[in-house]
Amino acid sequence: MSGPLLSDPIVTLRPWVEADAAAMVECVNGDPAISRWLDRMPQPYSLEDARAYIAGEITPGETRFAIADAASDRVVGAIGLSPVTNEVGEIGYWLRADARGRGMATRALVLLSRWALARDDVERVQLRADIENLASRRVAEKAGFQLEGVLRSGYFNPRLGRRQDWAIYSLLPSDLA
16 A cells, blocks of 8 residues: 655655566665664565565565655655554655665654554554664654663564574554643
8 A cells, every 4th residue: 555745854754656666676675774773674686576575465564655756756665554443553764875874764653653643544653664674763762752662572583594683662642742
């Protein structure tokens, strides 16, 4: 499911289109950070993988957005909102290597989380990050998410060969007041 266009002066969140498949492969294929933290993304990452994601076959129910540079429309990453239960949505995101460290992920997270909380069917947004994924954790904190705790040994990551501890973050409407 694609969402509406969301934008600020630096980033635009827009629906994926089939023409983005090659750019998605360029972003994901062989990136050591994406491979490490997002073990469910195939490596090598193919055009078929990208097309399946764009078509909604990989993450059904997720509201998916391409993160694009607002000036050039160059795809720099992805962000999505998945329903959990009881008016809770969970956000996941990644950025291509050359876009990291410039605040683009934080801007994208702010745009998506505020849009989600403005909806009638979302009362809480949350996200998970490996406790060692400091960059992703900084993004959450800079976007105003609150660390709630650590889900110990919450998931086995075969690429890391270990169980992951996940830092759990949330954002509530009252956090924005």
